[in-house]
Structures are given as structure tokens and as C-alpha cells.
Amino acid sequence: METLRSAVRGQVLLPGAPGFDAARRPWNLAVEQPVAAVVEAADADDVAALVRYARSAGLGVATQPNGHGATGRTEGAILLRTRLLDTLDIDPVARRARVGAGVASGRVQAAAAPHGLTGLPGSSPVVSVTGVALGGGLSWFGRAYGWVADSVAAFDVVDADGRPRRVTADADPDLFWALRGGGGDFAVVTALELTLHPAPRLYGGRVLWTAEHAPAVMDAYRRITATAPDELTAWLDLLHFPGADPMVAVDVTHLGDQDEARDLLAPLDRLAAPLSDSRGVMSPAELGAITAEPTDPGAGSSRAELLTELDDTAAKALLAGPVAPLLSVQIRHLGGALARPSDSPHGALAEPYAMYLFGIPADPATAEAVTARQRDFAGAVPVSGRKPYTFLNPGESAADAFTPEALARLRTVKRRHDPRDVFRANFPVGG
Known part of the structure; x- marks a missing residue:
């Protein structure tokens, strides 16, 4: 492995070297990630040199800007960090962005917002745009514009x-299709070209109540989402943070003016006075503040499901027991453009809601309790059994995200473009 240092110009860390253990850690610190080496590529040419080295040495390459979605399936692979591939060019006339593999979502939003444009950001501003797109990508504006991957026009x-x-x-066309949501099993993406979308007006924020109001909030949420236009997105959150009382929140964005948004969200304003209400006119660059997710790595345990409906029975089941030991139970409204045809491995999402369950496995007993509570919630509501690729957890596989037909096509693309299995995705299409 010492010859790796002469093959690339970027930093190389080998086992036992100072900083190696820190460099190989993924975003989720509950995941152990064994690797043969860590390489911080200097640029796209460095990536190419690394791949040639790995291929000749019979090693795999696992690509991560900062480790979101890692599963630990990296034994014997070189971990490729792409943070230095940070090119970001905005063409406001063409409404296009060229985005390097290391660029975080928040940077795209900050660069596009002054032009009245937006990318398709999710809840966190620190995830890489490339990583999200390779997994399909659910965003605040998916109801209006579909999967994040649907807006990718080209991959380098x-x-x-x-x-x-x-x-x-x-x-x-086959490789393009696979890269738009099939994961990182087919090539190393060094940059992509992304279509930006108009956002001259944006309204959003979070409304937060004590948990005693959860039934009324759930009822209002269901009424809002039953008739919501594609420009409106609403997420419901059942929350129980350590040292605090249980709470319930509704997070919203609306691609339109404030008055229209307030009319659409009127059922919330008829509820009891909230603990806080941050809704207002905002910039697309400020979307990360709505849920205020952590921007530093930490340990976590997640489970996601797609709900076939959110009827009275499902709503009562979600509210029947405590959230703890989970920190949050989040329900995301889908539909809109996400339910329409998509030339991507995920295709159209027929399910109208997604559920995301999150807890912190502070110790083995807590980890077991978190998993059990996640299982209880998943078993109490109608789920399709399918999960978005970017919401998969380390115990799941690509087969949980794709139909058998899509998975078979992805495997064909893998065999054609990477028969020696040089590339190691977080969730390989082979199993």
C-alpha cells in the first residue's frame, strides 16, 4: 500500500498512521468503517489515478465526501474522500449549476438564492448534492419537481x-439512468450538472406545540396534506428530546407568496397557541434552519418506511404510545411530482407519505430499545415495504429500495460497467 502515495497527489492515510482513525469515520459514529486506506483526492485527475491504482491492485474504492449513509461495507476498500472537489458554478440564465462531488447542499442554495433560484435541498444543508442525487433524493420541493436525481442533466x-x-x-442512457438514484456502484461521480428551479417567493418554518396537542395537530396536518398543491410541503414531527417534555411540530415550505401559504395552512392557526412559530418569508438559503438538524457527526439509529395511507387507524397508532426512546417520528408528505413518471431506478412513488424514525444508541441496552420501538411503529401503520435509497439503514439492502425489475436492470449496468467490482456503494446492487 505504500506505493499508493506515489500514485496520487492527495493525502494518503494508512492504518496505524496519525489521523487514520478519524479520517475513516463516517458521519454516523455508530457505524464502524474498516478500510485499507483513506485518500483525500486533490481533484478529478487524482480520482482517476486512484481508480487505476485500485483496479491494478485488486482493491475496491468506496467514495464518500463526509460519510453520510455509510454502512461499514468497506472491508478491504480504499475510502475516497471527495471534499476537495468543490467546484460550484451557477448559470442563472440557463438555470444550471455545475456542482463538484464535495459540494454541500447549503452551498448550492446560498449561491442560487440571489438569482431567485433553488436546488432541491433536503432537511440538512451539510449533505453533498452528489450523494443525495446518486440515491434519488427527497427534498423540500420534491412535490413540485420530483426526485433530486430528476434534475440532474449530466454526470462527470x-x-x-x-x-x-x-x-x-x-x-x-443505461448508465445515466442508473446514476440517477441507483447509488455509487457504477462509477465515481466527480461533478454533476443540475437544473435549478425558480423560487422568487418562499415561505416556511416550524410550528411547535406541547405533546398534549398532538391529536389536534395530527388532524390539522391530515386535512392540510389531503388537498395541498404541489408547491406546499408539510412534515409532521413527534419529538422527545432528552431532558425535555414531548412535543409535536409541523414543518412547512411553500413555493409562493405568504398570503397564499397562510390560507393553505389555516388549520394550524385554529389550534391552541404554539410554543413557537418560526414561519415567515425566507430565502432558499435558509431552509436548513427549519429543522435545525445537527451539522456535526454523531451516533444515530434510523428506520424509514413508506406509508400507503395515513387514515384514522394509522394516525391513532402513531399517537398511541410514547416516542421515547426515539428522539423523533417524522411523517413527510410525498405525492405531487414524486408520484409522476421518473426515468430513474426509483421511478414514481405511489406512497403518499414517508415515515422516518430516529434515535441515539447511547449504549447496547438503549440501542436495543430504540430498534424495538422503531419496529413497533413500523408494525402499527400500513407500509409498502419499500424504502427510499437515501433512507436505508445499515441493516438493509438495495433490494429494500427498488422493484425486482429495477434491481435486475441495475445489476446488468453494474456487470457491464464494473465487472471487477471496483466500486463499493453504501448499498451495493448485488446484495
């Missing part, structure tokens, strides 16, 4: 032979 990649390539729907 390094293939399994270490050759730079540009992948588009015309140049290689």
Missing part, C-alpha cells in the same frame, strides 16, 4: 478503467 465520472467520462441521457 471516472469509470472502472480510470477514464474520465461525461454521462448524459444521450451518451449512455
Whole structure:
């Protein structure tokens, strides 16, 4: 492995070296990530050199900007960090962004917002745009514009032979399709070209109540989402943070003016006075403040499900027991453009809601209790059994995200483009 240092220009850390253990850690500190080496690529040419080295040495390459979605399936692989691939160019006239593999969602939002434009950001501003797009990507504006991957117009990649390539729907339709949500099993993406969307007006924020109001909040949430236009997105959160009383929140964004948003959200204003209400006119660059998720790595345990409905029985089941030992039970309204055809491995989402269950496995007993509570919630509501790729947890696989037909097609693309299994996705399509 010492010859790796002469193969690339970026920093190389080998086992036993100072800083190696810190460099290999994923975002979720509950996941152990064994690797043969860590390489911080200097640029796209460095990525190509690394892939050629790994291929000749019979090693795999696992690509992560900062480790979101890691599963620990990296034994014997070189961990490729792409944080230095940080190019970001905005073309406001063409409404396009060229986004390097290391660029976080929040940077795209900050650069696009002054032009009245937006990308398709999720709840966190620190995840990489490329990582989200490779997993399909659910965003605040998915109801209006579909999967994040639907807005990708081109990928710059390094293939399994270490050759730079540009992948588009015309140049290689099968690989383009696979990269738009099938994960990182097919190539290393060094940059992508993203369509930006108009956002001249945006309204959003969080309304928070004590948990005693949860039944009324749930009822209002269901009424709002039953008739919501595609421009309105609402998420319901059942929360129980350590040292605090249980709470319930509704997080919203609306691609439109304030008065229209207030009319659509009127059922919330007829409820009891909230603990806080941060709703207001906002910039697309401020979306990360709505849920205020941690921006530093930490341990976590998650489970996601897609709900086939949120009827009276499901609503009562969600409210029947305590949230603890979980920190949050989040219900996201889907539908809209997400339910329409998509040239991506996920395709259309028929399910109208997603549920995301999160807890902190502070010790083995707590970890077991968190998993059990997640299982209880999942068993109490109608689920389809399918999960979004970016919401998979380390115990799940690509087969949990895709239909058998889509998975078979992804495996065909993998065999054609990476027959020697150089690339190691978080959730390999092979199993």
C-alpha cells in the first residue's frame, strides 16, 4: 500500500498512521468503517489515478465526501474522500449549476438564492448534492419537481478503467439512468450538472406545540396534506428530546407568496397557541434552519418506511404510545411530482407519505430499545415495504429500495460497467 502515495497527489492515510482513525469515520459514529486506506483526492485527475491504482491492485474504492449513509461495507476498500472537489458554478440564465462531488447542499442554495433560484435541498444543508442525487433524493420541493436525481442533466465520472467520462441521457442512457438514484456502484461521480428551479417567493418554518396537542395537530396536518398543491410541503414531527417534555411540530415550505401559504395552512392557526412559530418569508438559503438538524457527526439509529395511507387507524397508532426512546417520528408528505413518471431506478412513488424514525444508541441496552420501538411503529401503520435509497439503514439492502425489475436492470449496468467490482456503494446492487 505504500506505493499508493506515489500514485496520487492527495493525502494518503494508512492504518496505524496519525489521523487514520478519524479520517475513516463516517458521519454516523455508530457505524464502524474498516478500510485499507483513506485518500483525500486533490481533484478529478487524482480520482482517476486512484481508480487505476485500485483496479491494478485488486482493491475496491468506496467514495464518500463526509460519510453520510455509510454502512461499514468497506472491508478491504480504499475510502475516497471527495471534499476537495468543490467546484460550484451557477448559470442563472440557463438555470444550471455545475456542482463538484464535495459540494454541500447549503452551498448550492446560498449561491442560487440571489438569482431567485433553488436546488432541491433536503432537511440538512451539510449533505453533498452528489450523494443525495446518486440515491434519488427527497427534498423540500420534491412535490413540485420530483426526485433530486430528476434534475440532474449530466454526470462527470471516472469509470472502472480510470477514464474520465461525461454521462448524459444521450451518451449512455443505461448508465445515466442508473446514476440517477441507483447509488455509487457504477462509477465515481466527480461533478454533476443540475437544473435549478425558480423560487422568487418562499415561505416556511416550524410550528411547535406541547405533546398534549398532538391529536389536534395530527388532524390539522391530515386535512392540510389531503388537498395541498404541489408547491406546499408539510412534515409532521413527534419529538422527545432528552431532558425535555414531548412535543409535536409541523414543518412547512411553500413555493409562493405568504398570503397564499397562510390560507393553505389555516388549520394550524385554529389550534391552541404554539410554543413557537418560526414561519415567515425566507430565502432558499435558509431552509436548513427549519429543522435545525445537527451539522456535526454523531451516533444515530434510523428506520424509514413508506406509508400507503395515513387514515384514522394509522394516525391513532402513531399517537398511541410514547416516542421515547426515539428522539423523533417524522411523517413527510410525498405525492405531487414524486408520484409522476421518473426515468430513474426509483421511478414514481405511489406512497403518499414517508415515515422516518430516529434515535441515539447511547449504549447496547438503549440501542436495543430504540430498534424495538422503531419496529413497533413500523408494525402499527400500513407500509409498502419499500424504502427510499437515501433512507436505508445499515441493516438493509438495495433490494429494500427498488422493484425486482429495477434491481435486475441495475445489476446488468453494474456487470457491464464494473465487472471487477471496483466500486463499493453504501448499498451495493448485488446484495
